[in-house]
Amino acid sequence: MVKERFPQLSSSKVLVTGGAGFIGSNLCETLLALEAEVICLDNFSTGKKENLSIFIDNPRFTLIEGDIRDLGTCHEAAKGVDFILHEAALGSVPRSLKDPITSNDVNVSGFLNMLVAARDAKVKRFIYAASSSTYGDSENLPKIENVIGKPLSPYAITKYVNELYAEIFKNAYDLDTIGLRYFNVFGRKQDPNGAYAAVIPKFVIQLMNYESPVINGDGTYSRDFTYIDNVIQMNLLALTVESGDALNEVYNTAFGDRTNLLELTSLLKEYLSEYDSKIAEVPIKHGPNRPGDIPHSLASVEKAKSKLGYDPQYDIRTGLKEAVNWYWNNLQ
Template sequence: MGYKNLKFENNALFLVTGGAGFIGSNLCGAVLDMGYRVRCLDNLSTGKREHVSMFQGHRNYTFLEGDITDPETCVKACEGVDYVLHQAAWGSVPRSIEMPQYYEKVNIGGTLNMMEAARKQGVKKFVYASSSSVYGDHPQLPKREGQEGKVLSPYALTKRVDEEYGRLYKTLYELDTYGLRYFNVFGRRQDPDGAYAAVIPKFIRQLLNDERPVINGDGRQSRDFTYIENVIEANLKACLAPPEAAGEAFNVAYGGREYLIDIYRQLAEALGKDVEPVFGPERAGDIRHSNADISKAKRMLGYEPEWSFERGIEAAIQWYKENI
């Protein structure tokens, strides 16, 4: 179970793009803990330098400061690499609505640069971050691969296009690509600051500071919140998946469904706070309900998530208490 007993070649080299970010830095740490080599590529536009410095004394870790929008940097980063874990992207649905051209450049152009570099350098597996946002306005629950609606934001569109390139790079160039549709990932080192911060760390920080958090809409939106350990497992198991599974996209979640208002109440209780939230307007481009069918990832990747929402939120609360 999990990922810590997975075996790769001796001296295997993993490239983690966006390795100074929340998910990327957790992937770097997991691979290092397993005894393999990590090369981190990040331009530090949204990632944090402390997520690099925490590993820089490790003999198996190297940091390459560079941008995925530069094709030469991507080729250099892929040199000698066995597995690419491509996390570098600009996130946030609301921000993408404000900056569609930039999202096109980074999330589509940068991912295409990375796939091409991986192909040229003979990388074995190319695992990349997609998003549950690709389901768009399709009403079905749970969300199932192959049943997508119209995308609701430029961010969602960039991830949809990335998946199409992933399919083409498998069929045209025999690069084994695996797209991971993350569902609302949370956990240690997720940034609670800024206008586009994810809801769980933002709620925790505001409650710890006795501030009144803002809930967009009525709080009855539901999400399949997914703890970071499950995401690490999916990435590493995709690196060991058979070529027959390549070119596909997979839901990465726990398979649960939590309502925002319930999560808020749970966090307030766990932190011993009696603070009423403020209800604000709904955010443009947001999906109302999200819940994943993870049977495809189980069947084709051997994905068996161990971290429920309840277990994950306990660990996250403890981490934020100690670190913010």
């Protein structure tokens, strides 16, 4: 289905920065299936080589181990490519609060290096991972792209600065860009381990080990959880959209629905219990709210639907079933 919809990518050369990460490796895999030539740039600070294992020997795949904070490496990686999918970043609000300098170095200086490399290599289009954190303290629901608030963390500042730089590079150098504001992406290959693991894989692995997940707050905080295949579709649409009006914009990348943490843990227990009935009895614990967290997040995806033809196929239930199946079969 994907191959029939995006045949124009079969002859393209695409650089995926952060290509060994959760989203990046899924994009690399999809692009290779579309018969594109793929270059992956990653320093493996958060990405994993095992994420590349199923296509590392593909003759159309090239791995460059390097850091986007080095401009020379960025120039090397961008040489001769048609498109760049810029996924490399240090995510996590808590990480940025603990170490704002490194988050800024990677997410701002590294981003600027990649823009410069894209400009100098004359790439056709630069697609980058923006973030729903850009909405900051705006209480509007659903979130609409042109209404944002003040950032609530260093991470949120860095992702907003990315959008500002992208606009400048279009105006000053005529580099076409599209920013995708990701909303709580989850799915296969998302790392359940580490201090900054996302909530879904972290809770899955804890429940599989009969450990009680800890919900920050009373569990009523809600998010627009977005399955990885919806995100892949958005990236492919951003790469191939022909309308000039669709370029040099930012788009919410989400499903357009919200689920609170109590509902989320209930669904996880339900789906995991199909594999192990004892998981249904694991109790849930509560802890304090996290600094920098907003209470609710819900995206409007109308702009993406109208300008890109976005048609998300995976709601929270469908996506969670897919994700739980992957974790059960790969993390036992």
